[in-house]
Amino acid sequence: MTEILAPAAPIDVAGTVLAHADAERVRRTLESSISPATKRAYASDWRSFAAWCAAKGYPPLPASAETVIAYLSEAAATVRPDGGWAYAVSTLTRRAAAINAAHVSAGVPAPGAGGQVARALLAIRRERTQGPRRVDPLLTDDLKILLRALADTTWPGAVAATRDAAVLLAGFAGAFRRSELAALNLSDVIPSRHDGVHLRVRRSKTDQEGAGLVKALPFGHDPLTCAPCALYRWMDLLTAVDGAGGRVALMRAVRDMNAQETHVCRRERARTDSEAPLFRSLAGGGAVKDARMSGHAVNEMLKRRAAAAGLDPTRYGGHSLRAGFVTQAFRAGADSRAIRRQTGHRSDTVLAVYDREYAPLVGNAVTAIGL
Template sequence: MGATTPDHHRHTDPAPGGGPGPTGPAGPDDGTGRPEDEHTEHPDAADALPVPAEVRARLRHVDHSVLVDERALDQVRRRFDADQAGALARYLTSAQSPNTLRAYRTDWVAFTAWCLAEHRTSLPADPVDVAVYLAAAADTVRADDPDRWALSPSTLERKAAAIAAVHGAHGLPSPTRADVVRLTLRGIRRRRRTAPRRKRPVLLHTLTTLLDHRPEPGHPTGAARARDTLLLLTGFAGALRRSELAALTFDDTAVGTDPRTGDPLLVLRLHATKTDQEARHDHQVALPRGRHRPTCPVCAFADWADLRTALRDGGTRALRTALAESAEREHDPRTPHRCHTWTGTDLADGTARPLFPPVDRHGRIGDRPVSGRAVAELVKRYAHRAGLDPDAFGGHSLRAGFATQAALSGAADREIMRQGRWTNPRTVHTYIRTANPLEDNAVTRLGL
């Protein structure tokens, strides 16, 4: 079969830092001494397939979304004015979530690179070529651990979905519907008959342990300490996904009052979520005042908002002064809750100021939001500091921890589902079984 034509290269787009090539330069540090890249996804292990240098060079020049047929848009531009064509292009590009586009772009670039290296055509692709590609990817092992597979069956299925999506966007039949591809994926799943590896939940005692290993208060690490405190407490109490945490801005926050007790509470507004990608529902998550000052989400929000306000109004010098005052409060074990007397913040000014920006090792606070991957890496780093296995934890550990801890504390399914925005009770029951395998279990009635 012939190699991919140059015309095809105009219709592929590697995600920044994705695909078979190396990742881009590191971005700001996260405040813990390790660089944190806010705009690149680490290439997954499937992209470790051999890719010639000339293939990488050609792939760097592609543009546009892999899910939008640019040739069709060219025809639209010839028939309609630029504004109408531009509007169509914007909405077509928005048809998929940014995370899906990023993953599909990376997967499509990896497949295109493999086709170029093997002198195969990627669009339209032959079903046998797709099956061989998936089989080769399935046999790839980790470079740092040859005894472990580099790819899970679910990742391979996502790669097949990306190939199907690109063909569909170009009006072509999907090669993944062929029996040879479907049977190959089925064979991979059967050969890899292992239970899915779930991340360990961060329970309440684990959360307090993680908080015990935050950087020291004061300059330069106090800013990262305050940000990470709010991130961990918000992710846990709000049962938030890592992408939801990363997307939060000050405009999405409001401090209200608990109508039952009169205590302050923090209300978060979520926009597009994994289960509501079109933002049809106005999801609000309420975080009540914590029982203890160190684990109070509202106090943590006040601490972080004061630092951000000091930086905005007075620059670096004012931030250092605010950090010194914060350090004095933290060193005093008698320090009470401050959320009752806090007067609020004006950072919710319509500018979409990110709630969780990067913080480098010098205490400099960035302007852009952290990525979802950065959230997961932050949880892993704190687990490592606490002497836990970092590979057992991730961004989902906070959300899973909420559900598991709530189940352990006797919360009903309905209560857990409301805060976590789950719609399927079976998902919640999974966490309940994890928390207490004897819950609603007839074995307790056997009389042994």
Template sequence: MEGSVSASTRKAYASDWRSFTAWCQAKGYTPLPAAPETVIAYLSEAAAAVRPDGTHAYAAATLTRRAAAVNARHTGAGQLPPGADGQVARALRAIRRERSTVQRRVDPLLTDDVKLLLRAITESTWPGAVAATRDAAVLLAGFAGAFRRSELSALNIADVIPSRHDGVYLRVRRSKTDQEGTGLVKALPFGHDPLTCAPCALYRWLDLLAAVDGEGGRPALMRAVRQAGPADTHVCRRERARLHAELPLFRSLAGGGAIKPARMSGHAVNEMLKRRAAAAGLDPSRYGGHSLRAGFVTQAFRAGADSRAIRRQTGHRSDAILAVYDREYAPLVGNAVTGLGL
């Protein structure tokens, strides 16, 4: 039963269940088994809670997840879920209708925006070049591959598959919409400009990892930085063997240019992107880890790609989510208003 959901979902459900049981104890209700009216009362009180600034303390999505957590705990205990008769679902619909607020979304980073961020990454000497090399690889892989930040974090070195004809393939073993691990391969083609060539960026980072993962340690890493050469030349056409190391691809960094063995978290991807956006003169509050994936979809729509071609890279199973990007970020694409002659 525990293996049927992701670790992050288990952690969220455990927190939600603690919240529900604490509320039941304070109010004198029985948490297991719980009546539908008990769950509705709990959700209603949470929906009415506000912060000092007057905003809602809990988003509607959070309340929906909490209801799911209560149902899941009942199912796991062999009890009938309180949401089985539909009353809880109707209460949640009422909460969402009452809120009727537009969901806040981060701005997409389009191709020109990504170039702006990359041009602002100017560190080419030790130790700043280590972070610059890693961040450029994360930015280009995330944008060209339409990655979620959790997917970037989960990549291993063995998931990088060189292709002499196409560029680089990146194997996504598991994702938000693929919890059973069917897998997906994303292709990052050779780029015309070395600045925006995703295979070049990945290979430069892999060269640094090879130095630090070998027996040379810090001196070898420093030599690799010096030998990396300028970022305005291609390094992607050199024949490269596939590496089979089951070690994290994108890793945390320590002061002084040291590369840690620990995996770069999704939160760290988000914070890195904000730092790089600020360094490029953009407002960091408007961007986040999802800006790369949203930027891919938006740029692809603006370039005339159809939804099937976009889903081939993003891994979306339907056009429903893509329609959100199309509507909010590219409203003039295919819109008849452009032909009115105004």
């Protein structure tokens, strides 16, 4: 978020003025408390607010609570051409947080400190009658449809098909957020002779301190839906890419790759210490880039694969994998504690949403009243 912050200036706190160097350390400490993804979002939010202030003739820093409320209210009233709200309440809330963070980092009072901005956001939330839009969960049968549709063993389509199968199966079996999938490195894949594959999540949305979490992806019965198989097929292609053979080696690896009807997960696998991204961007002609696949790219890939499989892509997104795991687990009779062991949720509050909206008949007495 450094691009939206003013240079560190002496800070006067209770009559004590910090020197420039100490003020800079304070700024950096506060900045490090925010995750990189949040910093990027805050930077975009600040640019929006600063541009709005410039157009209106208001100072963005320091800004009054009234200025921020006027900005948020105008954004809240904006509608898209289809009649829907242009900005969700969650987006407006984040923008208010970004404005406050910029003020705190610059050593000036935050406009939200008095509670007026929070009350304005509450009023906006009450005025919105539409519920939050959620993507549909991808259940096991849906996932099989996608996997069968993307089965491609020919060059160069097999490269993208192999990567996407690995992303889909790891995301579903591991109940991953798309940002967590994008952040995985090769060294985070830990082969297990007994469990299948362990995937190390170094940091997540609810674990900003980086305590970490290990998710186990068990051996699957069907090679089509076996997550370890899908990961190893993709990693075999990466081994060819990262070696000295280049494109020729990759083409050879695609040619020698076992089809989805055959398990490849049971042979001994060595763990790598490479910090290269696990899921990478692709270029035309089967080329694998060094850059990691972004969370947005995961979302767009899933939509493309859903469309190719005959499903409505507008109903699905990257979160469909995590939502699908939770929903499928509830439908299979798993309890919330067992589900949280894989998802990393700290309470049952969010899980109850999936249980209520996507598995309404599970444990419901209506199934036992003889209708």
